[in-house]
Amino acid sequence: MSVSTVHHAYNEVVADHYDLDPQGIIGQALDRGIGQLEAEGLNDPGRRWRVLDLGMGTGLFLGKLRGHAGDRIEPFGIDLAENMLQVARRRLPDLDAVVGDAGELDSYFPGKMFDCVCTHFVTGFVPMTRLAPQIARRLESGGYWSLIGGTKAAYPGLQSLGNSKLLRRLAGAGDRSMDDTVLNPANLEEVARTMEAHGFELCQGETFEPVLQFGNFDEFMEFGYRGGWLTPLLESMGLQKAGPIKKWFLNRLAFPLQDKHNIVVALGRKR
Numbered sequence: 399m400s401v402s403t404v405h406h407a408y409n410e411v412v413a414d415h416y417d418l419d420p421q422g423i424i425g426q427a428l429d430r431g432i433g434q435l436e437a438e439g440l441n442d443p444g445r446r447w448r449v450l451d452l453g454m455g456t457g458l459f460l461g462k463l464r465g466h467a468g469d470r471i472e473p474f475g476i477d478l479a480e481n482m483l484q485v486a487r488r489r490l491p492d493l494d495a496v497v498g499d500a501g502e503l504d505s506y507f508p509g510k511m512f513d514c515v516c517t518h519f520v521t522g523f524v525p526m527t528r529l530a531p532q533i534a535r536r537l538e539s540g541g542y543w544s545l546i547g548g549t550k551a552a553y554p555g556l557q558s559l560g561n562s563k564l565l566r567r568l569a570g571a572g573d574r575s576m577d578d579t580v581l582n583p584a585n586l587e588e589v590a591r592t593m594e595a596h597g598f599e600l601c602q603g604e605t606f607e608p609v610l611q612f613g614n615f616d617e618f619m620e621f622g623y624r625g626g627w628l629t630p631l632l633e634s635m636g637l638q639k640a641g642p643i644k645k646w647f648l649n650r651l652a653f654p655l656q657d658k659h660n661i662v663v664a665l666g667r668k669r
């Protein structure tokens with residue numbers, strides 16, 4: 399998936415809706431990431447944290463960190479989508495952020511080192527293997543890599559709908575599969591292996607599997623399209639333009655649907 403497709407999706411479609419967090423999963427996952435940092439001393443008075451959030455979106459995580467550690471957090475960010483960053487800047491007026499590609503981290507904030515680098519729901523766009531060496535170069539030793547992201551085991555219900563030729567045709571899926579468009583790691587073990595291979599030890603890790611309820615096609619689109627979870631994929635299928643007849647068929651054939659996400663929440667420490 400091209401950078402311009404991803405940029406368009408987040409800049410034009412998602413930016414105004416992202417914080418609504420339909421089904422509450424972004425908030426719950428980020429809270430787990432906060433919990434991992436708390437166990438590593440986030441709340442220690444006097445300890446300062448320079449935190450760089452890659453693909454920071456609307457700044458939800460940095461905002462939560464501020465809620466816990468106040469001015470001891472120095473917030474930095476990179477995101478492709480200027481409209482997502484605009485929301486983040488309203489949330490954190492002292493944010494030091496640039497519009498850019500997280501996969502080119504070496505080019506940004508030259509000479510600056512960080513105590514924590516975050517990649518949250520962005521490793522489906524920029525693979526861990528590309529991020530890992532660049533993150534390692536920008537962390538102080540003992541610094542943390544907070545990774546939160548979907549895995550290839552996410553959405554088993556939607557993935558099995560993809561086995562129906564009729565539904566694929568109706569939905570405009572063509573020969574796309576979720577794996578083609580999402581570079582996510584397979585599971586926590588792959589995250590741990592990739593971190594280890596780049597000089598990190600996994601200090602904490604868990605897999606979060608929240609249940610998803612889609613009563614009908616519109617609820618699914620609220621989550622998957624405007625909510626930002628599958629926006630570039632759904633847009634490439636043209637599902638946002640579905641008319642009443644297509645929606646009627648999709649509602650008959652695919653909804654209501656109960657599904658589940660599969661999200662790794664991991665904290666690595668640079669050796």
Ligand SMILES: C[S@@+](CC[C@H](N)C(=O)[O-])C[C@H]1O[C@@H](n2cnc3c(N)ncnc32)[C@H](O)[C@@H]1O
Pocket residue numbers: 401404405408409424452453454455456457458459476477478479482498499500501517518519520523524626627
């Ligand atoms: C699902 S949102 C996650 C936002 C935020 N990290 C969070 O957890 O709430 C994905 C974000 O990554 C950004 N993004 C996608 N690809 C990117 C890239 N190559 N470089 C920088 N940002 C990227 C998108 O613009 C979007 O804001």
